[in-house]
Amino acid sequence: MKILVLNCGSSSLKYQLINMENETVMAKGLCERIGIENSSFEHKNFDGQKIKKEANMKNHEDAVKIVINNLLDENFGVIKDIKEIDAVGHRVLHGGKYFSEPVLIDQKVKDAIRDCFILGPLHNPSNLIGIETCERLMPDIKQVAVFDTAFHQTMPEKAFIYALPYEYYKENNIRRYGFHGTSHKFVAMRISEILQNNNLKLITCHLGNGSSVCAIKNNKCVDTSMGLTPLEGLAMGTRCGDIDPAIIKFLAHQKNFNIDEIDNILNKKSGVLGISQVSSDFRDVEKAAQNNNYQAKLALEIFYYRCAKYIGAYAAALNGIDVIAFTAGLGENSPETREAICNYLNYLGVEIDKEKNNSRGKEVEISNQNSRVKVFVVPTNEELMIARETLNLIK
Ligand code: AMP
Numbered sequence: 001m002k003i004l005v006l007n008c009g010s011s012s013l014k015y016q017l018i019n020m021e022n023e024t025v026m027a028k029g030l031c032e033r034i035g036i037e038n039s040s041f042e043h044k045n046f047d048g049q050k051i052k053k054e055a056n057m058k059n060h061e062d063a064v065k066i067v068i069n070n071l072l073d074e075n076f077g078v079i080k081d082i083k084e085i086d087a088v089g090h091r092v093l094h095g096g097k098y099f100s101e102p103v104l105i106d107q108k109v110k111d112a113i114r115d116c117f118i119l120g121p122l123h124n125p126s127n128l129i130g131i132e133t134c135e136r137l138m139p140d141i142k143q144v145a146v147f148d149t150a151f152h153q154t155m156p157e158k159a160f161i162y163a164l165p166y167e168y169y170k171e172n173n174i175r176r177y178g179f180h181g182t183s184h185k186f187v188a189m190r191i192s193e194i195l196q197n198n199n200l201k202l203i204t205c206h207l208g209n210g211s212s213v214c215a216i217k218n219n220k221c222v223d224t225s226m227g228l229t230p231l232e233g234l235a236m237g238t239r240c241g242d243i244d245p246a247i248i249k250f251l252a253h254q255k256n257f258n259i260d261e262i263d264n265i266l267n268k269k270s271g272v273l274g275i276s277q278v279s280s281d282f283r284d285v286e287k288a289a290q291n292n293n294y295q296a297k298l299a300l301e302i303f304y305y306r307c308a309k310y311i312g313a314y315a316a317a318l319n320g321i322d323v324i325a326f327t328a329g330l331g332e333n334s335p336e337t338r339e340a341i342c343n344y345l346n347y348l349g350v351e352i353d354k355e356k357n358n359s360r361g362k363e364v365e366i367s368n369q370n371s372r373v374k375v376f377v378v379p380t381n382e383e384l385m386i387a388r389e390t391l392n393l394i395k
Contacts, residue, residue, distance in 0.1 A: 089390030094120030095147030152178030208328035237280035240270035308344030
């Protein structure tokens with residue numbers, strides 16, 4: 001069984017072809033600057049061959065065609081016939097209220113994805129083009145949609161309803177949805193597997209350029225830090241996370257910004273980038289902090305503190321914690337981040353082993369023997385999770 005996983009971003013397309021017999025990646029790649037000048041792709045196959053080229057891609061349809069050509073290429077391709085692909089799993093950003101599980105794609109599913117354009121205006125339209133292009137180019141191959149919001153659909157109303165007039169929820173679907181669901185689910189499943197226990201109170205921390213925390217009980221999400229959009233919650237690379245909503249009116253009046261300018265500031269110029277004025281990349285900010293840059297140190301301190309506060313809130317939501325798991329770029333690779341966050345959690349009985357924590361990109365338990373809460377690092381693999389979900393559905 002070979003599954004092609006497609007992740008169409010606003011101007012990019014990431015892909016992997018995965019052999020599900022042994023869950024190995026046969027080929028993977030990235031098309032960038034789709035619809036912009038100088039678009040290009042990078043393709044790698046399992047034997048390490050790497051091809052990087054400029055290629056004209058006016059839209060995601062052109063990009064999907066390039067992906068298929070790459071997979072079939074006579075020199076560096078990994079399949080001889082498109083029919084070798086058994087199914088395509090599409091990452092779809094926003095499933096709104098419609099989807100709590102991955103689904104086989106039909107007209108109804110496509111209509112619902114279109115209905116959610118307003119909730120995911122940068123991603124859902126590209127996701128749908130990816131789906132429709134695959135339907136045209138591979139009409140006999142099953143297509144599956146895996147939603148970033150689906151895992152969070154088990155949240156109770158008290159966690160997902162905003163304290164706004166109720167009709168905005170009823171009429172406009174304004175509520176909390178949560179994101180990074182595929183990653184939180186992957187990590188939760190891995191933790192259950194490691195501990196051989198499906199009845200855990202678990203907090204997963206997906207800490208990357210975008211970051212979110214998720215409270216999980218018995219493998220089901222009960223709360224998460226992102227909301228209607230990915231802007232809510234933690235301070236992130238460039239997103240502000242939680243702020244007093246009155247700041248929007250202040251910025252409009254005092255700086256004369258219009259609503260789109262404010263939206264751009266909150267999404268792209270805030271967070272660790274905005275506070276440090278160094279970079280949105282945590283590696284640069286960590287380096288600047290080591291060189292005693294005051295704003296860089298402050299940005300990191302705010303990031304850690306906010307994350308620890310969410311873990312505290314979710315300890316209350318879950319009435320205790322058995323396990324905390326760190327994942328994604330920063331969660332997997334920054335011992336400093338994990339240690340700084342865990343240092344806030346001694347009151348919960350969290351104790352980490354500094355030596356075990358001194359590791360990057362590996363699955364490892366970092367709590368010590370005395371810790372009342374187990375703490376793990378689990379590298380996430382959203383593409384593999386999408387491929388597994390796709391396989392489960394087509395079987
Ligand atoms: P992601 O969004 O999951 O791809 O994570 C990307 C972020 O992870 C980058 O912006 C970096 O800030 C962070 N990151 C990756 N590797 C490291 C590292 N070795 N140390 C600190 N931060 C890292």
